[in-house]
Amino acid sequence: MKITKLVIGxxxxxxxxxxxxxxTAMGLLNTFSNKGSHSGTGGIIMAVAYLVAGIVYVAxxxxxxxGGDIANAVILVLFGLFALTSADKTFQDLIVWIxxxx
Numbered sequence: 001m002k003i004t005k006l007v008i009g010x011x012x013x014x015x016x017x018x019x020x021x022x023x024t025a026m027g028l029l030n031t032f033s034n035k036g037s038h039s040g041t042g043g044i045i046m047a048v049a050y051l052v053a054g055i056v057y058v059a060x061x062x063x064x065x066x067g068g069d070i071a072n073a074v075i076l077v078l079f080g081l082f083a084l085t086s087a088d089k090t091f092q093d094l095i096v097w098i099x100x101x102x
Contacts, residue, residue: 009057039091042083049079
């Protein structure tokens with residue numbers, strides 16, 4: 001279980017960096033096109049959730065109890081629901097990141 005938590009934690013941290021770049025680009029695109037969309041903000045929120053969950057996985061890799069896993073589930077569900085409110089049709093990848101977090 002140690003290796004799995006470490007690998008998943010590192011992948012989530014790397015994925016959060018990718019989501020930040022993608023969401024920043026989408027936010028700039030929405031700003032320049034004056035669409036009034038907030039999908040980029042939702043993407044940043046999901047990136048923070050992935051970053052926090054990845055750090056928790058790496059920090060709790062030696063524990064056999066489920067405290068870290070439960071904390072990650074709560075973090076990803078709460079942040080996902082919050083990001084889901086800002087999702088729209090311009091940034092469809094946000095839905096993918098939200099579903100992947102659930």
